[in-house]
Amino acid sequence: MKPFPWLLFLLACPLRAAEPDWPVIEKRAVEFLQEYVRVKSINPPADTSAAAELFRTELEKNGFAPKIFHTGPNGQTNLLVRLEGRDRTKKPLLLMNHFDVVPVDAKAWPVDPFAAVIRDGYLWGRGAMDMKSTGVIHLFSLIALKQTGVVPERDILMLCTSDEESFGPYGVRAMIRDHWKEIEAEYVLDEGGFGSPDQFSPGRTVFGISVGEKQVLWLRLRAKGTAAHGSQPIPDNANMILLDAIGKALNTPDRGKPNEAVERMREKLGGRLAGNKFMAAIQRNTISLTTLSAGVGSPPRANVIPSTSEATLDCRLLPGVNAAEFVSEMKARINDPRVAIEQLSDPADPGVSRMDTPLFAALRAAILKYHPEALVTPILIPYGTDSVELRKKGVIAYGLAPMVVDASIVATMHSDAERIPVSEFQTGLKIFHELLKSKF
Numbered sequence: 522m523k524p525f526p527w528l529l530f531l532l533a534c535p536l537r538a539a540e541p542d543w544p545v546i547e548k549r550a551v552e553f554l555q556e557y558v559r560v561k562s563i564n565p566p567a568d569t570s571a572a573a574e575l576f577r578t579e580l581e582k583n584g585f586a587p588k589i590f591h592t593g594p595n596g597q598t599n600l601l602v603r604l605e606g607r608d609r610t611k612k613p614l615l616l617m618n619h620f621d622v623v624p625v626d627a628k629a630w631p632v633d634p635f636a637a638v639i640r641d642g643y644l645w646g647r648g649a650m651d652m653k654s655t656g657v658i659h660l661f662s663l664i665a666l667k668q669t670g671v672v673p674e675r676d677i678l679m680l681c682t683s684d685e686e687s688f689g690p691y692g693v694r695a696m697i698r699d700h701w702k703e704i705e706a707e708y709v710l711d712e713g714g715f716g717s718p719d720q721f722s723p724g725r726t727v728f729g730i731s732v733g734e735k736q737v738l739w740l741r742l743r744a745k746g747t748a749a750h751g752s753q754p755i756p757d758n759a760n761m762i763l764l765d766a767i768g769k770a771l772n773t774p775d776r777g778k779p780n781e782a783v784e785r786m787r788e789k790l791g792g793r794l795a796g797n798k799f800m801a802a803i804q805r806n807t808i809s810l811t812t813l814s815a816g817v818g819s820p821p822r823a824n825v826i827p828s829t830s831e832a833t834l835d836c837r838l839l840p841g842v843n844a845a846e847f848v849s850e851m852k853a854r855i856n857d858p859r860v861a862i863e864q865l866s867d868p869a870d871p872g873v874s875r876m877d878t879p880l881f882a883a884l885r886a887a888i889l890k891y892h893p894e895a896l897v898t899p900i901l902i903p904y905g906t907d908s909v910e911l912r913k914k915g916v917i918a919y920g921l922a923p924m925v926v927d928a929s930i931v932a933t934m935h936s937d938a939e940r941i942p943v944s945e946f947q948t949g950l951k952i953f954h955e956l957l958k959s960k961f
């Protein structure tokens with residue numbers, strides 16, 4: 522017996538899942554981002570309980586069952602949610618974002634940093650770029666999948682962490698330590714890269730997907746001399762000893778080896794690399810002199826030579842560089858028993874994530890659907906993210922805010938004019954939705 526035509530139509534329906542109602546979802550996502558920016562999840566103290574509550578409510582409204590983890594003494598709170606996929610033999614994709622934001626100098630802002638004002642197409646506020654917009658893109662790309670009834674290829678998890686801005690003791694590290702089974706994934710998508718018309722290559726839209734990050738090595742130099750009257754200069758002046766040591770430290774020759782990710786990027790961009798501090802930093806080891814402190818009395822006296830003087834150096838090493846060797850080379854170069862070098866951070870080097878994966882290909886395809894003119898390339902990032910902890914566990918981690926932003930907007934991260942273009946945020950949402958429903 523021939524089936525009725527309408528039956529055929531019904532049978533065909535599940536194969537062609539409906540597109541999300543984009544105008545409605547985009548509108549709600551922008552509203553939600555505004556509500557989220559208004560939540561002052563500043564680190565310190567990284568009290569992220571209100572941010573977690575906001576996410577929980579939106580998820581539950583949409584039929585999800587999120588889990589909340591109170592992990593720290595100051596309200597540090599993480600959230601985890603799962604959307605089940607078809608193939609349970611595949612390890613999940615983990616979307617990871619952080620709830621916390623860095624503090625603000627409100628007087629320096631042209632707008633209230635927690636009002637989430639939209640002006641001339643930009644949404645302003647602390648966290649707009651780093652990384653509340655991407656967190657909301659994660660959230661609403663999941664919601665869009667659920668609303669259209671699309672079952673993804675594999676489980677998709679979303680983890681929102683509490684304290685990325687302070688190395689994640691109660692966030693990513695607590696979750697890995699105490700809840701590994703629940704978050705174990707094959708891939709993680711986090712912050713790191715982004716799209717830009719000028720940041721990576723002049724006059725070309727490039728999406729840089731981060732596949733690795735530099736190692737964070739903080740050092741304190743402490744010089745010891747003799748206290749004396751400023752009226753009579755002495756060679757044993759701690760400040761002079763320190764200045765000399767800093768000069769030598771900054772001139773430590775760069776032993777950075779060409780990095781696989783950077784080489785791949787150079788090749789992709791045909792050698793046309795933009796000249797800016799970001800691009801410079803990802804191609805070599807760097808040292809920034811970040812603090813100087815010396816003097817006797819408060820305020821310090823101008824006529825007293827202090828017996829000690831201190832400085833900190835923020836060194837960022839390329840993957841593959843041995844931090845201990847870097848430090849001993851610097852010590853040898855300073856070569857002064859009056860200068861002590863103390864290591865303040867514990868650099869991790871889990872290397873660079875593989876780039877030849879189905880997820881990387883799917884991400885590229887999703888980007889090209891909305892930005893057909895763009896070039897997609899792996900990059901290294903100069904700053905640290907939560908991803909380093911997942912790479913240590915063997916997870917393949919990529920970082921991307923799926924938005925095209927000018928270098929001048931990227932530079933507003935952590936600054937007093939942080940903002941994102943609203944239209945790019947909306948397109949980013951579609952890019953991630955496209956990715957989540959694709960096969961990888």
Ligand SMILES: [Zn+2]
Nearest residue numbers: 651652685712
């Ligand atoms: Zn961040």
